[in-house]
Every structure is written in structure tokens, then in C-alpha cells.
Amino acid sequence: MRKVNQSKVSTSPQPKAKTLIPKKVTAVFGALVLSASILAACTGTSTSATGAATTSTATTVSTAAVTTPVKTTSADLVTFKKKDLSTEWSADSSTAIKLNGTTATVTGSGAKVSGSTVTISSAGTYVISGKLTDGQIVVNSTAEGDVHIVLNGASITNNDSAPIYIQEADNVIVTLQEGTENTLTDGANYVFADSSTDEPSAALFSKADLTINGTGTLNIDANYKDGITSKDDLKIVSGTFQIDAADDGIVGKDMVAIKDGTFTINAGGDGIKSTNDEATDKGFVAIADGTFTITATNDGIQAETALVADNGTYTITTGGGSAEAEPHTQEMPPGGFMGGGGTPPAKPGAANQGNTATPNSTTNQGSTANSTTNTAASSDASTSDTIVTANVATGSTQTASSAVSKSNATSNTAANSANATTTDSTDTSTSSDSAKALKAGTDLVINGGTFTIDAKDDSVHSNGSVTINGGSLKLTTGDDGMHAETTLSITAGTVDIVNSYEGLEGTTIDISGGDIHVVATDDGVNASEGTATDDATAEGDTTAQTTAATTDTAAITTAAAASTSTATTASATTAPTGTDDQATGSQPPAPPTGGMGGGGPEAAGNALLNISGGTLYVDAAGDGLDANGSIIMSGGTVIVNGPTDNGNGALDYDGTFEMTGGYLVSAGSSGMLQSTSDSSSQYSIAMSYSATQTAGTLVHLQDSAGNNVLTFAPSKDYQSIVISSPALTAGSYTLYSGGQSTGTATNGLYADGAYSGGTEVVSFDVTNNVTWLTESGISDSNPNGASGPGGGGGGRGMTPPDGTSGNASSTTDGASNTSTDSSTSSTK
Secondary structure: OOOOOOOOOOOOOOOOOOOOHHHHHHHHHHHHHHHHHHHHHOOOOOOOOOOOOOOOOOOOOOHHHOOOOOOOOHHHHOOOOHHHHOOOOOHHHOEEEEEEEOEEEEEOOOEEEEOOEEEEOOOEEEEEEEEEOOOEEEEEOOOOOEEEEEEEEEEEEEOOOOOEEEEEOOEEEEEEOOOOEEEEEEOOOOOOOOOOOOOOOEEEEEOOOEEEEEOOEEEEEEOOOEEEEEOOEEEEOOOEEEEEEOOOOEEEOOEEEEOOOEEEEEEOOOOEEEOOOOOOOOOEEEEOOOEEEEEEOOOOEEEOOOEEEOOOEEEEEEOOOHHHOOOOOOOOOOOEOOEOOOOOOOOOOOOOOOOEOOOOOOOOOOOOOOEEEEEEEEOOOOOOOEEEEEOOOOOOEEEEEOOOOOOEEEEEEEEEOOOOEEOOOOOOOOOOOOOOOEEEOOEEEEOOOEEEEEEOOOOEEEOOEEEEOOOEEEEEEOOEEEEEEEEEEEOOOEEEEEEOOEEEEEEEEEEOOOEEEEEEOOOOEEEOOOOOOOHHHHOOOOHHHHHHHHHHHHHHHHHHHHHHOOOOOOOOOOOOOOOOOOOOOOOOOOOOOOOOOOOOOOOOOOEEEEEEEEEEEEEEOOOOEEEOEEEEEEEEEEEEEOOOOOOOOOEEEOOOEEEEEEEEEEEEOOOOOOOOOOOOOOOEEEEEEEEEEOOOOOEEEEEOOOOEEEEEOOOOOEEEEEEEOOOOOOEEEEEEEOOEEOOOEEOOEEOOOOEEOOEEEEEEEEOOOEEEEEOOEEEOOOOOOOOOOOOOOOOOOOOOOOOOOOOOOOEOOOOOOOOOOOOOOOEO
16 A cells, blocks of 8 residues: 555654654645645536656666665674683682572671562672562662672562662672472562662662673562663573563663573563663663563563664464554545545455445535535644545545554544534544564664464564564564555565565665565555654654644645635546656546555655565565565566555555566555556566456466477466566567466466367567557556556556556446456356
8 A cells, every 4th residue: 555654663762863744734734735736727618538647757777775784683782701601600709699588697707687678789699489478678888899698599689679679889790590390479569668769679680780690590580660770781691580570570771682592481571681772882782592471461572772683483473462453544545636546455465355346435425515524633643644535426526644653542533624613523532552572772683493473463673663674473463564654675584474464564665685575454465664753752642743733734734625615526537637657549438436546756766675686475465566666576476466456456556666687576456556667677468357357367478499488377366467587588479367287386387287178368579668568469558557657556446457447336346347348258
């Protein structure tokens, strides 16, 4: 689905960035002016459909925007010193602390007992064993040197504070003695010295650098807030951890560095996180290895700056899982700006959904010059993306606002065209907390490991870049599979996005390797420019900004309503002269109610999808590959099973699609059909069928010598297919439908075997870089009415290939068409 802008802002504190509300409001105003211009052009009755095509100004894009994938490893961020790794101690050189109910005994120097509190006041080694039913171990050492605590079968409970409270020390190392089980338990309420004090806040709380090593077990029942917290560095070398926390499981302010270990974390907040948002070289999470089972109400693993994982096994569930995700509001509803018609996106993998447009279902056809504005403002974002739709039949204007957050504050504004009156009601309630599985503020790098994720929010998210250099990821998500505000790079590994709203999303998406499988209820791959936000919004304080954005939008839409309220009602058979993005002579007779043809005048953004290697499979109910900018493909294999509705396209870009290498097959509906750009150096064909083809019906393309170019079985109903292959050269070809293959299919694509039994659809010669086809033969341009950049969607609301009027009562996918184009009847 086409997005004017993309914003993803988490509710936790994020790196500082500028607020872009004024720019967004400017964009809204520009869209409204454009809509008013379109309506003005449509007020006169026109019987001619021979307007000159708008000249495309798209320029060839380069890969200069593609940055080098981040190669950071955990070793680049943290060094484990010899003392961090050492677990050695001896009874002769250590102090023994024996816990006994409500008191304890100390054998050796450096520690003393006062009631049920044991205070360690100097550097040295302290071996703790036994059970303390309501007491505390305090470390308060002002001398230089390390405090080494050995938990040797210790159970410590404190009903109103932290069982272990490290107030001051040069460095503290906690060893989990081999073969022992140790337990820390706190109460649900802490008692502090005064109202200005909020520390400690964890069962194991340290204000000094803290390292945990050893092969023993540490069980933590944190009923107040966190399980383990260090206000400085936190390093975990090894051990087995069972943590149940009311809030966060493991917290390190300056860093959380994990070398190895086994972790089972159940958290009412975040599973693991680092919180320093003031220093760029701190606030990171670096994991070399380990086994992690994390169930968190909020984020699974969250870093204020970088999150790096080299290896390990991760099972992460956030927010109750993807099934708990709140419904998404469609950002560009059917009948919307620059494209209407069609039903909402079908669920991925589904066959034909019966894409019949229902009169009055989305366009208010019964009203005259009526203006309705619907604005959805998210409290999880600093701005509201507003899109304007021009209703040609009624002269009305509709505004749809992108819902970015999972919990949205929605304002509905009704403007009557007769008096141009606008009322505004804004709900500025805060959204639900972030529930992402892996989240970083700057760079998120996965170098290896096995990840199984079920997230209510994004599975992998960064406010900076995401880089996948290896590993195996199986992602089920209520929102994006992977989201990067800047660059999303995949160089290797296996990525299986089992279910998502959008699969891969970033300003620049660079795929140079890996095996990627995406299933999405909206766009499969979406290269879209992000929106920065400031600290206030990032922390959830969005009231002021949301109110400001809504107020500005309301003012503009009120003015727009006034300017368009006097527009003359246009007939459903009226077409504007000189329709944008239509080749001369191929313009359809008239656009019906429901939009002005696919993203015609929309300017290409700077977003980029660059594919140079790897395998990418997409099953999307919205757009398959969507670039609010351009696409470059120079290698790899891309298979797209796109939408069944005509409001989206298997390929959707605003700039150009430069095809110079690789293998592309893209099947879907025909209303928004786009192929590769004419400037591509590799040949492509784009076939439009007069009627919907049933899911699983083979498409077979061979050259004049009988050599196979493609045998493919789309997984969903389809009415168009785009093919580009190095094997496709200038020459003669025949396209077949149906039949069978003796080969083995991977994602529907047959790499071997013999094809037989199909029916010849069309024979043709490839002479141009892009060959447009119907059953009748070669078309001079896109038979659906679109050409070149700009979303291509001339088919939205335009005359379909079968020549029907395409009005609100006709089908949008050709499934019910009665007219048929001439085709050969020979059988392969």
C-alpha cells in the first residue's frame, strides 16, 4: 500500500532528533492543494480521452545511497578481562558468611553483621551460604580493589528492599558456584529512607560495575521491579538464570554484555535492556552467545544505542505475542488519493477474494460536493500522515491519516461543504508501551544465532540501521518483521517472516544475500522514508505535539473544504483532459468513482530498494515490493505473490525500477500493474490477463527453440505477471497457461523437469526492454493505463483490459468479466 511517509516511533527514550511536524503539515497542505486542483480540472464535462500524457521526470538512481553493512561484533564493543572470567577462590584467603534465618555469622575480615544485615566494607573475597529469611547483603567499600562475592548455595529474602544492595565499590564480581542453586526474593513494596530516594530497585542492585560468572544457578523472584540492575556496566560471563520480574529482567545502564549463559526471563516490563541515552559509546547490549527464553510484556531485548548478537539461541515473546496486536488502520483506504476501487487487502495466501466494488461503500457517492475528513493521530508518533483523496464523481474530498501506533488516538472531523464548517475532537491518550522483540536506538546487528520470535510489535526494530550478517530468524509479528529508520541490510542468513503487517521496512533496504521469506497482510517489502521525533515524543509525552499537529491539520482541511465546496458535481463518465501518467492513445475512456489512477503525480522520494543477491520470496496482501522512491535489482532471485485486489500492486514504485540482473517473477492483480523501467538493461515482459487466473495455474514461458525461461505456480489468484530473467533476450517467445511440470517447485518456481499440457496464451517477439502483453498480443504500453514511475496505478478506477467501464458496479479484478480477448487454442 502506498504510504506518503512512514513513521515508527517507540515509546521508550530514543536518541535526540528534530521534530518534523512543520514539514508534515506542509506536506498535508501540498496534498490538499493538489486535490483541489484535480477537482477543479474535473468540474467541466469532458467527452474526450485523448489528453497528452504527462512526461516522466524520473531520473536514473544509483546505489550511492546504499551504505556499507555494519560489521560490528560484540568484541568490538566490550572486552572481558581476566578477572571477569576468574571463578577461583580458596577458604584460606576468603571470608565466610553463613546465613542463618534472621541473622548471620562472619568468619574472617572485611564484613560485619548487624541484626539481619551483613555489610561488606572492603575489597576481598566473600563466600556466602545458607538462608536469610528477611535480611540484606550490603556492599559499601570505598577502598580500591574488587569485591568478589561467591554465592555458594545462598537463599536471601528481603521483604522491603533488595536482597543484595551494592552501594559503593570499585568493581564487584559475583560468582555462581558450580553445582549450587542460589535464590534472591524481594517484596512487592520497598521502604526507602525518604521520599527523594528510589534506589535500590532490583533484587540484585549495584551502583558499581558488576560482573556475574560461574556455572551455578541464580533464581530471582523480583516482586518490586527489576531482577538484576547495574547503574554502571553489567557483564555476564556464564551461569543459569531464572528471573521472574515485576518490571525488567536484566538492566545495565552503560552496557549489558553477555558472553554466555542460560537465561529464562519472565518480565512485566523489558526482558534485557541498557538505558544510557546520553553517551553514544554507552547504552548498548552486546551478546556473544547464550540461550535465552524471554517472555516480556514490553520489549524483549532493548538497547538505547547498539544491539549486537553474534550467536546464541533466542525464543522471545513480547506483549502476549502477535495475536495480541491491535488492528491496523489502512493508511490508503480503497477509493483514496491517487487510486481507489478495489477491496481491502486479502489475507496473504488466500485465493480470489471476490474483488467486486460495492456502490457507495467507500466514496459517499450519494452526497454532492461533500467533504469528509478522517484524521487518525497516534500518540506513539510525533506527527500524523495525512493523505487527500479526490472523488471525481461527487467532487468530494476525503482525508485519510496513517495509523502508525498500535494504540491510536483518533479524531474524526466532519466538514459540510455547504457551510465549510469543521469541528475537531482530539483524543490524546497515550498508547500502549512498546512490545518489540529486538530494539536498538542506533545500530542493530545480528551476526549469527537462532531466533524464534512472536512479538506484538515489531520483531526487529532500530531507530537507526538493521544489519543481518547471518543466523536464522523465524519471526511472527503484529507489526513489522524488520524495521529500520535508516538502512536495513541483509547480507546472509535465513529470515522467515511467518506473519507480519509489513515484512521488511526501511528508508534504504539493501539485500545482497540470504534466504528471505516474507508473509505480510500489507506490504511485503516497503522502502519508505522515516520521520524523526524528539525526546518528548519518544518517551510517550505526545500530547502537546499531537494536539499541535491535529490543530494545524484541521485548519488546513477547513480551508480546503471551503475551496472545494463549490465544485460542480462531476459525472461518473467524465474524464479530466490530459490524465497524468497515461501513454498517448492508451488512455481509458473515463475514470469511474473511486480515485484518479494510481499515484500518478506523486513525486518520487529518496527511499531505495536495492537487490544484488540472495533469494527473496514475498506473499503480500498489499504491495509486494513497494518503494516510495526507486528499485534497483542487479542480482538474486525475487518471487512475489502480490495482492488479489486492484488497490495494490505486486510491484509499486514512484521513481524507477532499474533491472540489470537477477531473476524476477511477480504475480498479482492488474489494476496497479507496474513492470521494470524502460531504462533497464535486462528484458522484462508484463502480461495482463482478461480474467482472473486461479491460484496454482502454471505460467510457462519458453523461447522459439522450446527452452524453458519460466515455469511458475502463483500461490494466489492473479491477473498479471511480470517476468525478467537473464535468459530473456531479443527473440520470439510463447506464453502458456495451465498444464503440469515434472520438476520440483521451490516457492512455486520450477527449476527443473519437463512442462506439458498447457494452453498457449500468446506468442510474441521481444524487441523492447519492457514488453507489455495481453492475450491479443503486444501492447504499445501498459494495457491497464499506467506507464513509468508514479505508482503505476492507472488501473485503479480505470478501464480494465477487458474494456468494461470500470464503474462502481463492475468487478475490479476481471473475475466476472464476460468479454474475452482473442487467444490461441493450441496445447503445449
